[in-house]
Amino acid sequence: xxxxxxxxxxxxxxxxxxxxxxxxxxxxxxxxxxxxxxxxxxxxxxxxxxxxxxxxxxxxxxxxxxxxxxxxxxxxxxxxxxxxxxxxxxxxxxxxxxxxxxxxxxxxxxxxxxxxxxxxxxxxxxxxxxxxxxxxxxxxxxxxxxxxxxxxxxxxxxxxxxxxxxxxxxxxxxxxxxxxxxxxxxxxxxxxxxxxxxxxxxxxxxxxxxxxxxxxxxx
Amino acid sequence: xxxxxxxxxxxxxxxxxxxxxxxxxxxxxxxxxxxxxxxxxxxxxxxxxxxxxxxxxxxxxxxxxxxxxxxxxxxxxxxxxxxxxxxxxxxxxxxxxxxxxxxxxxxxxxxxxxxxxxxxxxxxxxxxxxxxxxxxxxxxxxxxxxxxxxxxxxxxxxxxxxxxxxxxxxxxxxxxxxxxxxxxxxxxxxxxxxxxxxxxxxxxxxxxxxxxxxxxxxx
Numbered sequence: 001x002x003x004x005x006x007x008x009x010x011x012x013x014x015x016x017x018x019x020x021x022x023x024x025x026x027x028x029x030x031x032x033x034x035x036x037x038x039x040x041x042x043x044x045x046x047x048x049x050x051x052x053x054x055x056x057x058x059x060x061x062x063x064x065x066x067x068x069x070x071x072x073x074x075x076x077x078x079x080x081x082x083x084x085x086x087x088x089x090x091x092x093x094x095x096x097x098x099x100x101x102x103x104x105x106x107x108x109x110x111x112x113x114x115x116x117x118x119x120x121x122x123x124x125x126x127x128x129x130x131x132x133x134x135x136x137x138x139x140x141x142x143x144x145x146x147x148x149x150x151x152x153x154x155x156x157x158x159x160x161x162x163x164x165x166x167x168x169x170x171x172x173x174x175x176x177x178x179x180x181x182x183x184x185x186x187x188x189x190x191x192x193x194x195x196x197x198x199x200x201x202x203x204x205x206x207x208x209x210x211x212x213x214x215x216x217x218x219x
Numbered sequence: 220x221x222x223x224x225x226x227x228x229x230x231x232x233x234x235x236x237x238x239x240x241x242x243x244x245x246x247x248x249x250x251x252x253x254x255x256x257x258x259x260x261x262x263x264x265x266x267x268x269x270x271x272x273x274x275x276x277x278x279x280x281x282x283x284x285x286x287x288x289x290x291x292x293x294x295x296x297x298x299x300x301x302x303x304x305x306x307x308x309x310x311x312x313x314x315x316x317x318x319x320x321x322x323x324x325x326x327x328x329x330x331x332x333x334x335x336x337x338x339x340x341x342x343x344x345x346x347x348x349x350x351x352x353x354x355x356x357x358x359x360x361x362x363x364x365x366x367x368x369x370x371x372x373x374x375x376x377x378x379x380x381x382x383x384x385x386x387x388x389x390x391x392x393x394x395x396x397x398x399x400x401x402x403x404x405x406x407x408x409x410x411x412x413x414x415x416x417x418x419x420x421x422x423x424x425x426x427x428x429x430x431x432x433x434x435x436x437x438x
Contacts, residue, residue: 037256037257037340038256038340038361038362038365038368038369039256039358039360039361040361065368066341066369066370067370068368070364070367089371091310091342119340119368120339120340121256121257121339122339122342123339139258141358141360141383141386142257142258143257143258146257148287148289149285149286149289149338150257150338151285152285152308164360166389167360167386167389167390170385170389197391
């Protein structure tokens with residue numbers, strides 16, 4: 001019975017996400033859905049990505065948080081349009097929350113929409129929002145056992161950004177194991193090793209994203 | 220409609236958790252529910268707690284994971300009885316999952332039951348399991364903004380263990396802000412600063428837990 005309820009919710013969400021996707025295609029908006037555990041560096045990666053690409057494309061951000069506007073405030077300070085979704089307790093954002101946020105954006109003037117999910121390595125992976133790509137962040141202090149313990153997130157994502165590599169000397173993180181176990185659940189996963197704090201490795205991630213946006217615009 | 224569904228699930232869970240609690244009281248078992256983001260150090264804290272207290276009381280562990288038995292294997296290596304719950308995708312353990320795990324334990328021979336939840340700073344806070352106390356871990360690399368962003372977890376918990384204080388020189392973590400914001404949502408919160416890696420500060424946490432188990436046994 002419980003499974004049935006969940007299935008119905010997911011089916012309804014998939015339909016709304018598909019409608020969002022049609023709208024994004026019509027407006028020419030490339031959308032990424034950024035997900036991770038709390039504190040792995042989602043907002044930091046979003047900030048670095050905006051700084052690197054805001055002169056090339058028009059960027060907007062949807063920030064998903066249980067409450068408050070801390071992350072939207074951080075991102076808006078970079079001069080891009082930021083909309084805050086407060087989920088009011090829900091542990092993820094879904095297609096309908098994104099749909100309801102869209103009237104606050106002028107999609108005719110957006111090339112790249114970055115959506116930052118609630119910090120959670122489990123539930124967000126189940127809910128499509130109409131994105132072109134799911135991007136997940138694993139930070140080194142979390143440990144290399146996460147792909148094996150939370151496989152759906154790694155399976156659903158196009159990209160794994162391994163963040164906080166500046167902390168590698170101080171934490172027990174087996175980089176080779178993290179890569180191997182993530183690729184075991186998703187052989188097509190793109191992997192980038194970065195430090196949002198020092199800037200190390202970010203060019204790989206930025207290059208990948210720029211290539212995807214470019215290909216989408218030339219589709 | 221959606222809110223109603225969630226409410227019914229939580230009500231049903233509360234009933235089962237209360238039944239678990241009655242059984243634990245009858246058998247004289249003190250129960251803690253250990254929660255945190257993925258990789259904050261739940262299993263490490265459980266290991267240190269077992270090592271410190273296993274000669275004083277009979278300890279059993281229930282490990283909650285989406286899949287696999289890595290954590291139960293780590294804990295069983297310390298010579299205590301460990302039962303693994305695989306939630307099969309669910310982002311938390313609930314009262315019914317714990318109830319179904321109990322036949323694997325001889326509760327007449329258990330004084331302290333440590334339950335380790337799925338790594339998630341959101342959903343586990345909503346689901347009682349019949350515990351005496353919820354214990355949450357915040358690790359320094361996650362950042363000090365977490366109490367304000369995920370308040371329910373801090374509200375519901377009796378204890379906040381701030382783990383990975385050995386990383387303080389390398390991460391931007393405002394200890395005073397984390398304490399202040401956590402106490403703002405829960406003024407009764409007990410706070411301990413520890414490093415499960417170096418052992419620093421663990422005596423405060425162990426002393427608190429030992430005092431609670433003692434008081435429960437003398438009730």
